[in-house]
Amino acid sequence: MTPYHRPVPFAWWLGRRVYTLFVVRELTSVFIAAYVVLLLRLLHTLTLGREAYEAYLRSLAAPGMVVFHVVALAAAVYHSVTWFGLSPKAMVIRVGQKQAPAGIIVGANYLAWIAVSAIIAWLVLRG
Amino acid sequence: MPVRSTEPFWWLLFAVGGTVAAFLVPVHIALGGIALPAGWMREAFAYERVLALVSHPISRLYLFVMISLPLFHWAHRFRFTLIDLGLKGGRGAVAIACYGGAVIGAILAALVLVQL
Numbered sequence: 001m002t003p004y005h006r007p008v009p010f011a012w013w014l015g016r017r018v019y020t021l022f023v024v025r026e027l028t029s030v031f032i033a034a035y036v037v038l039l040l041r042l043l044h045t046l047t048l049g050r051e052a053y054e055a056y057l058r059s060l061a062a063p064g065m066v067v068f069h070v071v072a073l074a075a076a077v078y079h080s081v082t083w084f085g086l087s088p089k090a091m092v093i094r095v096g097q098k099q100a101p102a103g104i105i106v107g108a109n110y111l112a113w114i115a116v117s118a119i120i121a122w123l124v125l126r127g
Numbered sequence: 128m129p130v131r132s133t134e135p136f137w138w139l140l141f142a143v144g145g146t147v148a149a150f151l152v153p154v155h156i157a158l159g160g161i162a163l164p165a166g167w168m169r170e171a172f173a174y175e176r177v178l179a180l181v182s183h184p185i186s187r188l189y190l191f192v193m194i195s196l197p198l199f200h201w202a203h204r205f206r207f208t209l210i211d212l213g214l215k216g217g218r219g220a221v222a223i224a225c226y227g228g229a230v231i232g233a234i235l236a237a238l239v240l241v242q243l
Contacts, residue, residue, distance in 0.1 A: 010213050026208040032148050033201035033232075035156055036194045040236055042159070043181060043190065047242040050174045057172060061164040069160025076153040083149040090142075117154035124158050124180070125171045 025082050031075035034068070084109040137203055137226060144200030151193050178243070187240045195233035202229040 013023040045052040059065060087109050088102035163172050170176075180186060202225040209221050 005215075008213065013212070023208065023211070026204045026211075029148075029197075029201040029204040032152050032197050033205075035152060035160070036197050037232065039155065039159065039190075040194055040232070040239060043243065044239050046174075046178050046181065047239060053174050053177075057163065060160065066161070066164055069156055069164075073153060073156045073161065076148070076156055079145070080149040080153055083145055113150055116150050120151065120154045121158060125168050 025078065028075040028079040028082075031072040032079060035072045035076070080113060084113070137199070140196065140199035140229075141203035144196035144198070144203075147192060148197040148200055152197060155193070182243045187243060191233075191236055191240055194236040195229070198229040198232040199226070202226045 013019040042053075042056055045056040060069075084106055088105040091105065093100040093105060158168075162168055181190060206221055206225040209225075210218060214221060
């Protein structure tokens with residue numbers, strides 16, 4: 001006997017804001033994955049030589065590529081914000097008998113994010 | 128011997144990949160996808176300079192982590208999103224396609240990075 005499953009409309013996640021934000025949060029991973037594939041493509045052109053690399057850099061200025069990267073940046077930042085927001089639930093830090101307040105854990109994540117981003121930007125852009 | 132679920136393994140890759148993506152991906156998109164085509168830092172992206180920068184062993188290891196783990200993060204989230212959005216049939220095929228895609232991406236990343 002097959003149990004009955006009530007059919008769920010495809011657009012169920014558009015009905016409520018929290019559901020929509022949940023699906024948007026999950027789908028940020030698609031943009032992040034697409035970006036790392038493009039980064040791999042860039043590294044691949046480096047192995048092919050200067051011509052291929054410079055042609056690839058020029059292709060990054062195409063309107064479609066710029067739009068993709070702007071949307072991907074928004075998606076990636078949304079991922080970071082939601083990920084750090086969940087961090088107090090994912091890692092409970094105890095100090096003696098007390099639990100470290102959620103605000104401090106989230107704040108520490110943001111500080112580390114800023115520091116890591118600044119170091120990477122410096123390494124890539126210096127000189 | 129009991130059959131063990133592989134779920135904790137994929138979940139661990141998802142969690143580590145999500146953390147890697149949260150800390151590292153935004154700045155990389157801003158630099159390589161927006162600042163570079165805008166022409167703000169043209170000298171920084173010169174062929175010889177970028178090749179020297181990414182060829183360092185630590186850079187290669189870093190790039191492998193930064194490319195492969197977010198793919199596993201994607202695979203896990205996308206797998207369950209497809210099911211949530213109504214793809215109830217073929218759960219096994221969805222899982223294989225998603226995790227398989229991430230494994231292939233990780234292998235390609237390793238192949239490119241050893242050639243640098």
